[in-house]
Amino acid sequence: MVPFSEEKLKGSLQRVGADDKLARLVIDDILSWVESGMPTRKIYGRAFALLRKYQRSAAARYSLKKAIMEMGPSGYPFEQFIGEVFRAQGYKVEVGQEVSGMCVQHEVDVVATNHRLQHLVECKYYNSQGKYASVQVPLYIRSRVNDIINKRQTFEEYRNFEFQGWVVTNTRFTSDAQAFGICSGLYLMSWDFPQEQNLKHLVEQHHLFPITTLTSLTKAEKQKLLASGTVLCRQLHEKPELLDSLGVLPSKQQRVLKEVEALL
Numbered sequence: 001m002v003p004f005s006e007e008k009l010k011g012s013l014q015r016v017g018a019d020d021k022l023a024r025l026v027i028d029d030i031l032s033w034v035e036s037g038m039p040t041r042k043i044y045g046r047a048f049a050l051l052r053k054y055q056r057s058a059a060a061r062y063s064l065k066k067a068i069m070e071m072g073p074s075g076y077p078f079e080q081f082i083g084e085v086f087r088a089q090g091y092k093v094e095v096g097q098e099v100s101g102m103c104v105q106h107e108v109d110v111v112a113t114n115h116r117l118q119h120l121v122e123c124k125y126y127n128s129q130g131k132y133a134s135v136q137v138p139l140y141i142r143s144r145v146n147d148i149i150n151k152r153q154t155f156e157e158y159r160n161f162e163f164q165g166w167v168v169t170n171t172r173f174t175s176d177a178q179a180f181g182i183c184s185g186l187y188l189m190s191w192d193f194p195q196e197q198n199l200k201h202l203v204e205q206h207h208l209f210p211i212t213t214l215t216s217l218t219k220a221e222k223q224k225l226l227a228s229g230t231v232l233c234r235q236l237h238e239k240p241e242l243l244d245s246l247g248v249l250p251s252k253q254q255r256v257l258k259e260v261e262a263l264l
Contacts, residue, residue: 001037004034004043006027006031009026009027009030009043009047010023010027012062013026013027013047013051013058013062015061016051016058016059016061016062017055017057017058017061018051018055018058022051022054022055022058025050025054026047026050026051029046029050030043030046030047033046047062048062048063052215056215056216056259056262057259057262057263059215060209060213060214060215060259060262060263061204061209061213061263063213063215064200064203064204064209064213065129065170065191065200067209067210067212067213068081068170068199068210068212069126069127069128069129069170070127070212070219070222071125071170071210071212071226071231072125072127073127075123075124075125076096077210077226077231078123078125078170079095079096079109079110079123079125080095080229080231081208081210081231081232082109082110082121082123082168083095083110083112084208084231084232085199085202085203085206085208086110086112086119086121087112088202088206088208089202089206090114091112091113091114091119092112092113092114093110093111093112093113094110094111095109095110096108096109097111099111099120099148100148100151101144101147101148101150101151102147102150102151103147104147106144106147106148108120108121108122108148109121109122109123110123110166110168116160116161116162117161117162117163117164118152118158118161118162118163118164119163119164119165119166119187120145120148120149120163120164120165120166121165121166121167121168122137122141122144122165122166122167122168123167123168123169124137124167124168124169124170125169125170126169126170126171128171129171131171132171132172132173132174132177133167133169133171133172133173133174133177133190134174134176134177135174135176135177135179135180137167137169137173137177138167138173138177138180138181138184138186138188139180141165141167141186142165142180142184142186144165145163145165145186146165148163149163149165164187165185165186165187166186166187166188166189167181167186167187167188167189168188168189168190168199169189169190169191170190170191170199171190171191172190172191172192172193173188173190173193178193207234207263207264208232208234209232209233209234209263210231210232210233211225211226211230211231211232211233211235211236212226213233213263214233214256214259214260215259216252216255216256216259217246217256221246221248224245224246225242225245225246228242228245230242233260233263233264234260234264236256236257236260237257237260237261237264240253240257243256243257
C-alpha cells in the first residue's frame with residue numbers, strides 16, 4: 001500500500017507527450033474516482049482509456065510496457081524486437097542462429113556484430129509483470145557464452161574480436177541475478193536496468209515502438225502482423241502495404257498510419 005501521488009501520475013502523462021491541458025483532464029478525472037485500496041492497474045486502465053480517447057499516440061507510449069508483454073505468446077517476436085534494438089545502434093543483426101561452441105551447439109537468440117565487437121544475446125520473454133529472471137538464468141547463459149567464445153576465438157575471422165554475452169528480459173531481474181551479471185561480466189538489460197540504456201530508454205530514444213502499442217488495431221490484427229515478422233510501428237511506416245494482409249478498409253489503414261506517424 002502506497003499513497004496515491006498526483007505528481008507521479010502527472011510526470012508519467014507528460015513523459016508520454018500529453019500536454020498540460022490533457023494531463024490536467026486525466027488527473028482531475030482520476031482524483032474524482034480513485035478510492036483507498038484501489039490497485040494501480042485500475043488507475044492505469046482509466047488513464048489509458050482517457051488518453052486513447054483524446055490522444056492515441058500518448059496512449060500508445062503510455063502502454064509501452066504492457067504492449068511488449070502482448071508480443072507473445074511465443075518469445076520469437078520479442079527476439080526480433082531485441083534484434084531491432086541492436087540494429088538501431090548500428091549493429092549487423094542475426095536472429096535465431098545455431099552457433100558452434102567448443103563443446104556443443106547452441107541456439108543464440110540474437111547475434112549483433114559491429115567491427116571488432118560481437119554481442120551474443122539471450123532473450124527471456126515473460127507475459128506477466130510478476131515474473132522475474134532469477135540468478136539461474138545468467139548462471140546458465142554465462143556458461144553457454146563461454147563455450148561459444150572459446151570456440152570463436154580459434155577462428156581466423158574473429159581474430160582480435162571482443163565478445164560480450166547478454167541476457168535481455170522485458171520484465172526485471174532478481175537482485176542476485178543482477179549481482180552475478182555484474183560480477184561475471186555478463187551484460188543484463190531489463191525494463192529499467194541498467195539505470196541508463198535500459199530497454200525502456202532505448203525504445204523511446206530510437207522510437208522503436210512495437211506494433212502492439214497501436215490502439216487502432218485489434219489484438220487479432222496485431223498478432224497477424226507479428227506472425228508475419230512485422231514487429232515495429234516504423235516497419236508499417238516504411239511499408240504501408242503490410243496492412244493489406246489484414247483486409248481492413250482504407251479508412252482504417254489511414255487511421256493506423258496516422259497513429260504510427262505520431263510515434264516516429
